[in-house]
Amino acid sequence: MTRHYTSRLDLEHGHVDLTHGGGGRAMAQLIDELFVSAFANPLLEQLNDQASFAVDAGRMVMATDSHVVTPLFFPGGDIGSLAVHGTVNDVAMSGARPLYLAATFILEEGFPLADLARVVESMAQASREAGVPVVTGDTKVVERGKADGLFITTTGVGVVPEGVEISGDRARPGDAILVNGSLGDHGVAIMSSRENLDFGSPVVSDSAALHGLVATMLDSGAELRCLRDPTRGGLAATLNELAQQSGVGMLLDEAALPVREAVRACCEFLGLDPLHVANEGKLVAICPDADAERLLTAMRSHPLGRDAARVGTVIEDDHHFVQMDTAFGGRRMVDWLSGEQLPRIC
Numbered sequence: 482m483t484r485h486y487t488s489r490l491d492l493e494h495g496h497v498d499l500t501h502g503g504g505g506r507a508m509a510q511l512i513d514e515l516f517v518s519a520f521a522n523p524l525l526e527q528l529n530d531q532a533s534f535a536v537d538a539g540r541m542v543m544a545t546d547s548h549v550v551t552p553l554f555f556p557g558g559d560i561g562s563l564a565v566h567g568t569v570n571d572v573a574m575s576g577a578r579p580l581y582l583a584a585t586f587i588l589e590e591g592f593p594l595a596d597l598a599r600v601v602e603s604m605a606q607a608s609r610e611a612g613v614p615v616v617t618g619d620t621k622v623v624e625r626g627k628a629d630g631l632f633i634t635t636t637g638v639g640v641v642p643e644g645v646e647i648s649g650d651r652a653r654p655g656d657a658i659l660v661n662g663s664l665g666d667h668g669v670a671i672m673s674s675r676e677n678l679d680f681g682s683p684v685v686s687d688s689a690a691l692h693g694l695v696a697t698m699l700d701s702g703a704e705l706r707c708l709r710d711p712t713r714g715g716l717a718a719t720l721n722e723l724a725q726q727s728g729v730g731m732l733l734d735e736a737a738l739p740v741r742e743a744v745r746a747c748c749e750f751l752g753l754d755p756l757h758v759a760n761e762g763k764l765v766a767i768c769p770d771a772d773a774e775r776l777l778t779a780m781r782s783h784p785l786g787r788d789a790a791r792v793g794t795v796i797e798d799d800h801h802f803v804q805m806d807t808a809f810g811g812r813r814m815v816d817w818l819s820g821e822q823l824p825r826i827c
Contacts, residue, residue, distance in 0.1 A: 502622025557685030730798025
């Protein structure tokens with residue numbers, strides 16, 4: 482169904498107002514000319530309040546995530562691409578093939594339509610590149626001062642193939658801990674952009690959809706026990722979560738952790754620990770020790786896993802602590818983050 486309007490949205494100079502969320506003609510025009518146009522696909526274009534689709538055999542997976550990043554645009558991405566990547570990755574960490582996304586936009590009165598169009602097009606491009614279409618959604622507008630510009634919530638569904646069993650409670654002593662690349666890029670990119678910091682070498686967000694990498698890992702034949710994307714709280718929070726779920730300890734090797742020099746310099750300057758800094762294009766994989774090299778080889782064959790590394794080992798520990806052998810020959814605790822290190826980063 483195509484609606485006709487007396488004039489088109491002024492995407493260059495216009496702003497969001499309360500009528501764009503009021504359920505009337507202005508809201509219908511915003512949806513048609515911006516969202517439906519950008520996300521164009523047969524399921525969305527039915528303009529129902531839901532999407533109906535068939536799925537392959539297997540276990541269904543669903544994940545949802547809200548995105549409130551500040552600033553909305555940052556080196557290497559923006560809130561739109563981040564909203565796609567974040568939810569696609571949450572689905573993929575189960576070993577699932579992501580199928581579809583739903584998106585909800587909370588818009589603040591006065592938000593520039595040009596910025597909204599830029600975010601939506603970035604989101605649409607990320608969706609197309611991932612092969613995971615946005616098939617339904619919702620838009621709400623709140624009064625000026627109530628939403629800090631724009632919030633986006635995305636929900637994803639996918640299917641786990643038969644025989645794939647990946648869960649946070651499956652790590653066993655002796656297992657290898659792997660990551661697919663450098664740590665802390667996203668959080669440092671956000672902080673550098675927010676504070677106008679320059680460390681001589683540009684740091685860009687690692688935001689990316691990881692389901693293709695996960696598929697390559699599964700195709701390797703290596704056994705995957707756990708997968709997790711270390712977003713808020715970074716690698717430290719992720720490993721502490723997995724240690725608690727599996728009832729084990731974790732021992733990291735500081736010398737093996739891949740951290741870019743610019744990220745390390747920024748963290749030292751700001752008093753941050755790269756282990757606590759968020760990532761948006763990284764995953765942690767736990768596998769049996771015997772499968773570690775095969776899995777690393779598979780990861781390094783994929784563009785998003787070229788710098789994959791083994792960074793530690795699962796150990797027996799009744800306290801379920803995460804520890805690290807330091808570059809100075811000592812050992813220290815890697816605890817949960819206390820407080821909020823980097824607010825509004827995803």
